[in-house]
Amino acid sequence: MKLQGSIALVTGASRGIGRAIAERLAADGAKVIGTATSPSGAESIDQWLAPLGGAARVLDVCDSAASAALVAEIEKSFGSIGILVNNAGITRDMLAVRMKDEDWDAVIQTNLSAVFKMSKLVMRGMMKARNGRIINIGSVVGSMGNFGQANYAAAKAGLVGMSKSLAAELGARNITVNVVAPGFIETDMTRELSDEVKAKLFERLLIQRLGSGQEVAAAVAFLASPDAAYITGHTLHVNGGMFLS
Amino acid sequence: MSSLEEKVKKIIAEQLSVAEDQITPGASFVEDLGADSLDTVELVMALEEEFEIDIPDEEAEKIVTFQDVLNYIRSHTNQQA
Numbered sequence: 001m002k003l004q005g006s007i008a009l010v011t012g013a014s015r016g017i018g019r020a021i022a023e024r025l026a027a028d029g030a031k032v033i034g035t036a037t038s039p040s041g042a043e044s045i046d047q048w049l050a051p052l053g054g055a056a057r058v059l060d061v062c063d064s065a066a067s068a069a070l071v072a073e074i075e076k077s078f079g080s081i082g083i084l085v086n087n088a089g090i091t092r093d094m095l096a097v098r099m100k101d102e103d104w105d106a107v108i109q110t111n112l113s114a115v116f117k118m119s120k121l122v123m124r125g126m127m128k129a130r131n132g133r134i135i136n137i138g139s140v141v142g143s144m145g146n147f148g149q150a151n152y153a154a155a156k157a158g159l160v161g162m163s164k165s166l167a168a169e170l171g172a173r174n175i176t177v178n179v180v181a182p183g184f185i186e187t188d189m190t191r192e193l194s195d196e197v198k199a200k201l202f203e204r205l206l207i208q209r210l211g212s213g214q215e216v217a218a219a220v221a222f223l224a225s226p227d228a229a230y231i232t233g234h235t236l237h238v239n240g241g242m243f244l245s
Numbered sequence: 246m247s248s249l250e251e252k253v254k255k256i257i258a259e260q261l262s263v264a265e266d267q268i269t270p271g272a273s274f275v276e277d278l279g280a281d282s283l284d285t286v287e288l289v290m291a292l293e294e295e296f297e298i299d300i301p302d303e304e305a306e307k308i309v310t311f312q313d314v315l316n317y318i319r320s321h322t323n324q325q326a
Contacts, residue, residue, distance in 0.1 A: 127287060172283055 001029035002225040007081050008032045009074060011061050011118065012088030013049070014041035016187035017137065020213030021085055024221045026052035030083060033074055035059035037088075061088045061114035071121040080125040083224045086115040087137045089155075091189075093148040104151045111155035116162055119177075123170065132175035133224045136163050137216075140183040140239045156181070160235055167233035176232035180219045183239025186210040206241025253314050256295060260288040270312040296322050 003025060013022040013034025022034040022045070032054035034045045045056035055078075059070050074081060089111045092103035119134050126132025141149055142156030160179055167177040184190055184201055190210060193201075202208055219238050222228055258265045263278050274280040274288065289305045292298070292314065298321055300308070308317055 124290070127283075169283060172281065 002227070003083070003221075004029035006030040006083055006224075007074065007078050008083035008085065008224065009035070009071075009081050009122070010085040010087055011035045011059065012037075013056075014045050016189070017182060017185060017213045017216050018085075018087040019045075019048075020217040021087060021137075021220050022049060022054065023052065024214065024217035025083065025085070025224060026054050028221050028225070030224070031055075031078055033057055033078070035061075035070070035088065061118060062109050064117055067114070067118055068121055071118075075125060080129055081122045082126070082129065082131065083133045083135070084119060084122045085135045085137065085220060085224075086118055088114070089137065091149070091152050093152070095148050096150045099150065107151035108155050108158075111152065112158045112162070115159060119166060123166075123175070126175045127170070127173045130174050132170070132173070133228075134163070134166065134170075134175065134177040135220050135223050136177070136179045137220075138179040138181035138235060140181055140237065140242055142181060143235075143237075144242075163235075164233045171232055174229070176223070176228065178223045178228075178232060179235040180216060180223065181235050181237045181239070182211060182216045183237070183242040184210050185216060185238075186212055204242050205239075209240070211238060211240055249318065250315060252295065253292075253311065253318065256291050257288065257311060257314070260284060260291050268311050270315075271310055273309050275309065292318070298322060 008025045008030040010018055010022045010025065010032055012018040014036035022032045026032045026049065032049060034049050034054060035057050036042045036045055037058070037060050039058055042056040042058045049056055057070055059066055061067060071081065090107060092107050094103060115136055136159045138159050139152070139156040141153045142160060145153045163177045163179050170177060216238050219236050223231065223236065254265050254268050257268050261274065261278050261280050261284055267278060272278055274285055289300055289308065293300055296318055304317065308314055
């Protein structure tokens, strides 16, 4: 129970990688607050997270006022947030030549700007506590680029530079800021890929299968734990060797 | 010492982790009290919180000693003490 006594906020926790992260941090002893954009998403989080001692909240991470209100409410109800996992993200894939400005902006706002703003909101409490963990969920696409994902790749690459800057500023307060960059993970999104696309993907993998949400969550749990107190500004790739090949 | 001075001294001591008797009116936060840039930002934020004021960045840069804080608070709040 390495995270006993910690309060963890996980954005985008209703399914996929976010859910796996929330479950793992709760299993490790943290009090986890998981967010979803819709009330029905929050309800479904509540069903599995409440028995683990956590709680669900509705949040659109792009709504700065709502984010500030949520952080204030969590700090009042549960205590200072010690672990922030910025997981919420969207895709609006399209070849660049046809990509709409709105789709570029929406992805940058949700996957990059909102992460900065949320981090800023929890920073103050972490600075006072002289301790904290900010873990941003990146993507292999941020390092490699990808067809149809100029917006997503830009946001995920942006997270890396942002995280290193925050790590530099906050290191003196024992706050670590890291990125966990998953490759192809078995989620609703990747389940829909055709066998042909999957076969192509496997050609680039050293480990011949999709990763699981639990395998990403294990990396997050490690970085959130006291064991990782001396690791900051790092990007931990969880991608089956994809980046190498 | 006025209550304002005591209050400010307490905030500085807490934020910079220094003893209150080290905080003389002319003591520089960075040069004499060992503050780094993050300490000075935290100090300004703590002052903003305590006195419910908004200190613009260009003003904050000029606040480098205990006396500077007192002067700023006195001229921007009703605290005349």
